[in-house]
Amino acid sequence: MTDSAVITNEREAGFGDYVALLKPRVMSLVVFTALVGLLVAPVPVHPVVGFAAILFIAIGGGASGALNMWWDADIDRIMTRTQRRPIPSGKVGSEEALALGLALSGLSVVMLGLAANVMAGALLAFTIFFYVVIYTMWLKRWTPQNIVIGGAAGAFPPMIGWAAATGGISVESVLMFLLTFMWTPPHFWALALFMKSDYSEAGVPMLTVTHGHDATRRHILAYTVLLAPVGVALAFTSIGGPATLAAAVVLNLLFLKGAWAIFRRSTEQAVADSYATEKRVFKFSLLYLFAMFGALLADATFRALGWGLHIWP
Amino acid sequence: MAITRLHEIHARRFGRNLGVGLCLACFVALVFGLTVAKVSGGGATQAFDHVVRPELAQGQGG
Structure with a gap:
């Protein structure tokens, strides 16, 4: 052969x-x-x-x-x-x-x-x-x-x-699941708004194609609002702590601000500045997830070093 | 084709074969490491070894 x-x-x-x-x-x-x-x-x-x-x-x-x-x-x-x-x-x-x-x-x-x-x-x-x-x-x-x-x-x-x-499986692990789960839609749809993609030719129904950009902007805001309480809730579980709470408050406020900015824009405005806001929010969303999990890791390190706050729930 | 004779495919697929070989070597090392970790970690390491051990039979002592 x-x-x-x-x-x-x-x-x-x-x-x-x-x-x-x-x-x-x-x-x-x-x-x-x-x-x-x-x-x-x-x-x-x-x-x-x-x-x-x-x-x-x-x-x-x-x-x-x-x-x-x-x-x-x-x-x-x-x-x-x-x-x-x-x-x-x-x-x-x-x-x-x-x-x-x-x-x-x-x-x-x-x-x-x-x-x-x-x-x-x-x-x-x-x-x-x-x-x-x-x-x-x-x-x-x-x-x-x-x-x-x-x-x-x-x-x-x-x-x-x-x-x-x-x-x-516990409350903590389910909340960590929910954090990535609720984060994915606004992260991906922000990308879908500015990426000229050929999903429609391939026959894949993308929200930006099937329901238009305005509906996608509404969806981004809705999922970002739903995402916000998850990080804050994580801070008050046994794996949370001051670092997680601080990260959750700051990152969620920034993400909500970005999602609101995306929601308020029209496609004309977005085209005019070649999707600057959408691109900025997409990049921020990457930082968001890494920083949230990083904060959990920081709190775990504090606890291991004995620096944990005893008053923390 | 005798396995000892070099064929053009041996040279062409060298990269692939080397990669697979290294992966297998790493896998062996990992399983060995796991074995050491599990055994030295103690715990329930008693296995079925054809010897009656009364301490395993519950409620039959004294």
Whole structure:
């Protein structure tokens, strides 16, 4: 057999193309929030076990990214933003992405279950199922609220990290979930407002396309209002503290101010200054999430050093 | 094709094979590290070893 000689073009996949299937940029958010979830938990975790837990959560997230690229290869070919992904560019076959995605899903769930506990493994399995089946296969091409539901998949990692340490689910981990969950819609829709994208050609219903920019501006404000109490509530749980409260108050006020500015603008105004406000709010939203989880980590550090306020609830 | 004979594909796929090899080596190291962490952490490490251990049978003592 000389089937190896058949593929002689220069576009043969290298190791990096398989890594690209795992969406490494999305992985950084997953790793950071899962790490915070694990570190703020009141149960100490052996460093090796903690490292393994974060690694397998990241691999599980990457596996769902590969499965997402396998299923969405048809629309990725149409949209310019995604045309250079490994499958549409012809470097990796779609069946290879499916195989890699399934294999890494199984490996990450089993290994997380063994390294940490069954609850963490089960939550990771549910996250992969949710992202691949509920979001990618079902809702993404069906409803303009796809971002809201899809955001849930991205919001699970801190809950998994928490479960890896404690073996359960609690108010704290659910609030950390809600923080990312409520943050995703305003974050993504701010991007959708100024990104000239070809979602409509690909047949993906985006709120900006199906209901227009004015409706999207209203949605951004509504979700930012809903997001505000989550951070404040987190500050008064066992993992919160002064840093979390300060961050929640300041960041939410700034985010609400930005969302209000977006809400008050018309498309004409936005076009006139080439979406300056929308771009500013989008960049701020990235800072918002990292700073909120960073503040939780800061409070956990204060407690570990014995600097915690004893009057804090 | 004998596995010992070098083929053009060996050179072409070297990067990929090296990557997979390193990943597997890291995985082995991680499982070993986990084993050390779990065993040295103590806890319920008693396993089924074909020996009757009265302390495992509840309510049958004294």
